Amino acid sequence: MFQRRKVIGVMGSGTQAHRERVIPLARWIAEHGYDLLTGAGNGVMRTAAEAFVAVAGRTGISIGIVPGQATARGYRPRPGYPNPAIELPVFTHLPLSGKQGQELASRNHLNVLSAQALVILPGGEGTRAEAALAARYRRPAILFGAAREFRSFPEAFERLATLEEVCDWLLGVMR
DSSP: OOOOOOEEEEEOOSSOOOHHHHHHHHHHHHHTTOEEEEOSSSTHHHHHHHHHHTSTTOOOOEEEEEOEEEETTEEEEOTTOSOTTOSEEEEOSOOBOGGGTTSTTBTHHHHHHSOSEEEEOSOSHHHHHHHHHHHHTTOOEEEESOGGGGTTSOTTSOEEOSHHHHHHHHHHHTO
8 A cells, every 4th residue: 555655844944954963863763663854964864865865774865955057958966966865855946044934936835745743943035935835735844943033033932942952843743
């Protein structure tokens, strides 16, 4: 019988890694048999993917939604994408991000809609756009970190400060 894969999205800064939170989270996701989805870039995305694929014996895969552009000469992913720890790159022609992260031509829609649950770490305009899209699409999502790190994020989501709280929340959502 067909069984849909269980995918957890980890969203966050493309420049800051937040290693102390991201590495144990990504390892937990791998150890529990889930797939990991990121935006395939650097920062939180790369740290999560690297920690995830480093788990021996895991059954899940590292998926990355890769922004790019279709031109008269063919397809071109954004420079630096996908990061080396992405096992299944999903190449999209949607180039927008950052300030334009909620526009229809942003790959953020795919990031948000492709995961059954989203863990959002601190980040810039692109991460805030993903959180806003998660609220718009009513996707299960939480913010992982201190409340002060999420002052400009949508109020719709619970803010969890510890890995244990995040993992408990994920277990409830992923049933």
